[in-house]
Amino acid sequence: MLNNEYVPFLSEIKEVIKHTAMEYTFRMAYEGDIRPGQFFEVSIPKYGEAPISVSGIGEGTVDLTIRKVGAVTNEVFEKYAGDKLFMRGPYGNGFDYDDYRGKELVVVAGGTGVSPVRGVVDHFASCPDETQGLTLIAGFKSPHDMLFRDDFPRWEKTSNIILTVDADDENTGMKVGLVTEYIPGLELDAVEDAAAIVVGPPVMMRFAVKALLDRGFREENIWVSQERKMCCGLGKCGHCKVGDTYICLDGPVFNYTKGKFLID
Amino acid sequence: MGYILSPEAADRLIASLADDCLVFAPKRFVGGAVFSDLDCIRYGEVKTAGEIVFDQKSDYSFKEILTPVCQALFYFTEDQIKEADAPEKGAVVFLRSCDLHAVKRLDDIYLNNGEEDYYYRRLRDRVKFVVMGCSEAFDSCFCVDMGTNVPEGYNMSMEPAEGGFAIDCRDAELDELLGSLADRECDVEPSHVEETKTRVKIPEGLTQDVMRSKIWDEYDGRCIACGRCNFVCPTCTCYTMQDLFYTENGRVGERRRVQASCMVDGFTDVAGGGSYRKKNGERMRFKTLHKALDYKQRFGYQMCVGCGRCDDVCPEYISFSRILNRLGDMMEEVNTDAE
Ligand SMILES: Cc1cc2nc3c(=O)[nH]c(=O)nc-3n(C[C@H](O)[C@H](O)[C@H](O)COP(=O)(O)OP(=O)(O)OC[C@H]3O[C@@H](n4cnc5c(N)ncnc54)[C@H](O)[C@@H]3O)c2cc1C
Ligand code: SF4
Ligand code: SF4
Ligand code: FES
Numbered sequence: 338m339l340n341n342e343y344v345p346f347l348s349e350i351k352e353v354i355k356h357t358a359m360e361y362t363f364r365m366a367y368e369g370d371i372r373p374g375q376f377f378e379v380s381i382p383k384y385g386e387a388p389i390s391v392s393g394i395g396e397g398t399v400d401l402t403i404r405k406v407g408a409v410t411n412e413v414f415e416k417y418a419g420d421k422l423f424m425r426g427p428y429g430n431g432f433d434y435d436d437y438r439g440k441e442l443v444v445v446a447g448g449t450g451v452s453p454v455r456g457v458v459d460h461f462a463s464c465p466d467e468t469q470g471l472t473l474i475a476g477f478k479s480p481h482d483m484l485f486r487d488d489f490p491r492w493e494k495t496s497n498i499i500l501t502v503d504a505d506d507e508n509t510g511m512k513v514g515l516v517t518e519y520i521p522g523l524e525l526d527a528v529e530d531a532a533a534i535v536v537g538p539p540v541m542m543r544f545a546v547k548a549l550l551d552r553g554f555r556e557e558n559i560w561v562s563q564e565r566k567m568c569c570g571l572g573k574c575g576h577c578k579v580g581d582t583y584i585c586l587d588g589p590v591f592n593y594t595k596g597k598f599l600i601d
Numbered sequence: 602m603g604y605i606l607s608p609e610a611a612d613r614l615i616a617s618l619a620d621d622c623l624v625f626a627p628k629r630f631v632g633g634a635v636f637s638d639l640d641c642i643r644y645g646e647v648k649t650a651g652e653i654v655f656d657q658k659s660d661y662s663f664k665e666i667l668t669p670v671c672q673a674l675f676y677f678t679e680d681q682i683k684e685a686d687a688p689e690k691g692a693v694v695f696l697r698s699c700d701l702h703a704v705k706r707l708d709d710i711y712l713n714n715g716e717e718d719y720y721y722r723r724l725r726d727r728v729k730f731v732v733m734g735c736s737e738a739f740d741s742c743f744c745v746d747m748g749t750n751v752p753e754g755y756n757m758s759m760e761p762a763e764g765g766f767a768i769d770c771r772d773a774e775l776d777e778l779l780g781s782l783a784d785r786e787c788d789v790e791p792s793h794v795e796e797t798k799t800r801v802k803i804p805e806g807l808t809q810d811v812m813r814s815k816i817w818d819e820y821d822g823r824c825i826a827c828g829r830c831n832f833v834c835p836t837c838t839c840y841t842m843q844d845l846f847y848t849e850n851g852r853v854g855e856r857r858r859v860q861a862s863c864m865v866d867g868f869t870d871v872a873g874g875g876s877y878r879k880k881n882g883e884r885m886r887f888k889t890l891h892k893a894l895d896y897k898q899r900f901g902y903q904m905c906v907g908c909g910r911c912d913d914v915c916p917e918y919i920s921f922s923r924i925l926n927r928l929g930d931m932m933e934e935v936n937t938d939a940e
Contacts, residue, residue, distance in 0.1 A: 340717075344675055410872070572715030574842070575863065601869075
């Protein structure tokens with residue numbers, strides 16, 4: 338029998354974790370192999386579908402951290418633990434831990450861009466022996482836009498965590514500045530072998546990659562994750578196509594040697 | 602096996618095909634053209650051979666049979682889903698050589714780009730193709746330059762000949778039917794053209810660098826982003842998902858997909874007002890390179906089949922074949938700039 342990829346399955350919301358007024362993590366029941374950086378199509382009949390990245394992987398669960406921005410996501414925010422959502426996936430390639438094992442790893446993430454890399458950071462922060470050292474540079478607009486605030490203290494125990502905000506409007510004493518400002522000063526043993534992951538808004542990604550290259554990172558050691566409009570997640574609808582690449586199938590994670598040719 | 606059929610026998614052939622499947626062919630819709638009260642030639646169901654238009658190009662392609670303009674995927678209530686039924690009948694589709702080659706493009710996107718598309722597969726498996734020979738090319742055709750002029754892999758061919766129809770049959774089931782209807786058997790090969798008035802040359806060394814050409818900007822003003830060129834194209838496959846509800850409280854509805862166009866506003870819009878390729882010239886560049894470069898890099902052969910329909914339909918008289926022919930100049934322009 339042919340597999341019908343378009344028909345979603347129902348999954349129960351196990352828990353809702355509120356980060357900000359606009360961003361919640363929905364912990365969904367899910368059994369099966371998943372990689373951080375992959376995504377699901379989450380849907381609510383009548384409102385439509387939205388691609389959402391995997392922001393965490395647990396025993397029998399997958400975390401989806403959703404920003405409330407439109408038709409589908411507004412409706413998802415009306416749901417509580419015990420309710421159900423339709424999902425299909427996982428789609429996309431996701432991050433491959435093997436690309437980073439044994440290396441010094443720097444993760445640069447902005448805003449909701451922290452979601453897709455959270456699984457990677459969580460993995461290497463809890464298995465510090467697998468890398469030669471992990472640095473996370475995470476940037477948010479302001480202190481109250483911070484996601485995953487409970488994770489940072491835990492990660493800090495094993496890794497170098499640089500948390501920064503564009504503006505400290507509440508005088509919390511947090512570092513102020515763009516993520517790119519922390520790249521030139523990165524202390525690394527062998528930058529030519531170090532790996533980096535960059536995820537965030539397009540402008541931030543462009544400048545962060547440039548700063549990494551200036552710092553001495555090699556192009557083939559940098560990975561980026563791309564976002565585009567997606568309707569199918571299956572290489573059919575064409576919305577995510579850039580050049581000869583389908584972001585949903587070939588990505589969303591790309592090595593920069595390939596990612597740099599993704600020009601709209 | 603080749604056959605000659607009288608017009609009456611051809612009518613009987615179509616009628617008996619129509620007994621257990623849907624027969625789709627280019628038909629005349631009187632006064633159905635988009636801009637005027639001219640007739641429109643497009644696909645519809647036929648019951649007789651006489652209804653099939655052999656001497657004009659169809660304004661729209663056959664693709665709607667395999668990739669419907671609007672296709673229900675499933676029906677839903679709040680927590681239940683029921684898959685849309687497969688069509689009860691198979692189909693026989695009349696089409697020209699260029700369109701037959703376009704089927705291979707649809708197959709590669711829907712069956713070989715990632716997992717198989719369930720809805721496409723279940724239609725595709727039940728379609729037979731009848732190629733309509735071309736004795737002469739129409740003005741805007743450039744199939745020869747795109748390598749699609751010789752039909753391949755059809756179940757049957759059919760074209761007017763000797764006051765009736767000449768048929769080449771490659772399908773055992775159809776052969777049986779034809780044996781009892783035909784006036785006589787003889788060798789038949791579907792006609793195909795060897796030259797076209799419109800000529801197209803896509804440069805050998807075409808690369809992504811051509812994106813930087815200034816020539817694309819010309820289309821910012823000329824193209825009105827109506828998307829007609831996509832909708833008539835037999836190789837365009839994009840669609841958008843849509844949810845529809847039937848009842849006031851929205852608890853019952855359907856999810857469907859509708860054909861989409863990369864030339865039309867909204868194709869790349871993401872939440873929060875972001876969008877890529879805002880200018881029409883950028884969209885023209887995207888469409889052109891999809892047809893002439895990207896697809897080839899991915900699948901190893903050119904996507905555009907040279908049917909010329911996009912040239913015929915454009916309300917702004919933009920010629921796609923001319924754009925393809927300008928790619929050489931554009932490459933030269935960007936190469937010179939780079940020096
Ligand atoms: C690979 C990928 C991963 C993503 N991960 C997350 C995540 O972890 N958390 C999160 O909050 N958001 C994520 N997004 C963005 C999220 O998909 C959009 O915010 C969401 O689709 C908005 O849907 P909506 O119906 O609420 O908004 P509307 O603006 O009403 O959306 C209308 C339609 O536009 C499309 N659309 C709108 N924005 C986007 C977008 N940015 N990307 C793709 N399609 C879009 C959808 O198909 C949607 O049906 C991701 C997008 C992609 C492509
Ligand atoms: S090229 Fe012509 S048909 Fe295509 S979108 Fe532009 S104006 Fe419309
Ligand atoms: S791009 Fe134009 S000429 Fe080429 S297949 Fe499509 S409609 Fe026909
Ligand atoms: S999301 Fe449909 S082709 Fe990539």
